[in-house]
Amino acid sequence: MVTTNHATNTQFGSTSNTGSNKIATQAPTDANKDMFTKLLVAQIQNQDPLSPQDPTQYVNQLSQLSQTEALQNLSQTTTASASVLQSLQTLAMGGQVGSEVTVATDTVRLDGSKVNGTVQLNGLSAGTSLVLTGGDGQQHAIDLGPGSGAQSFTIDPDALGLAPGTYKIQAKPSDGSAPTIEVAARLNSVRVNGTSVVLQVANIGEVDPSAVTGFNGKTGS
Secondary structure, eight states, rough: OOOHHHHHHHHHHHHHHHHHHHHHHHHHHHHHHHHHHHHHHHHHHHHTSSSSSOOHHHHHHHHHHHHHHHHHHHHHHHHHHHHHHHHHHHHHHHTTTTTEEEEEEEEEEHHHHHOEEEEEEEEEEEEEEEEOOOTTTOOOEEEEEEEEEEEEEEOOHHHHHOOSEEEEEEEEETTTTEEEEEEEEEEEEEEEEEEEEEETTTTTTOGGGGGEEEEEEEOOO
16 A cells, blocks of 8 residues: 555656646746736836826837747747658658669769769850769769760769779860769668758768759669
């Protein structure tokens, strides 16, 4: 019987603490409202009878309080909405794991297999070179020839004698512009890093979802 009473008291104590925590969480907002009301009443009671305060000032104060509360509620709603959107984005991206995607990038990881992609030229180019720069600073150029719009390329590490590793990739068209390079690769995984979604893409590494320019479907492999 003693053990039962002790457990019951402990349970009640725990419930009481939980209630106190909830009240403590709500206290700041409620306290601010109560404090404002008390200050407003004190201000009205202690005003100079011979020179009463303009009633419109009280209305303005109430209006300011309402605006502050509205902004606080809007901030809370925005935070909740952002969390929901992030969850939806993670679910949507997760459903694409295993698909081939195209990613705008300035680096590429070579492991011996061929890598395909496109150079998005800004105009007509009399000749474009795709330049790969390794960690040792040595450059390897691939001549893509003349073209315009999306100009395809294939990087064959074995044919070019490129060792496995990460390379900077840059397109140099004849007009001197800096076009976007898109690499086609497999989406391996999706994870949440703090407040952002991170994609793990083969031959590239971790990228932001905004870098993905297209989803090309699953290959079935």
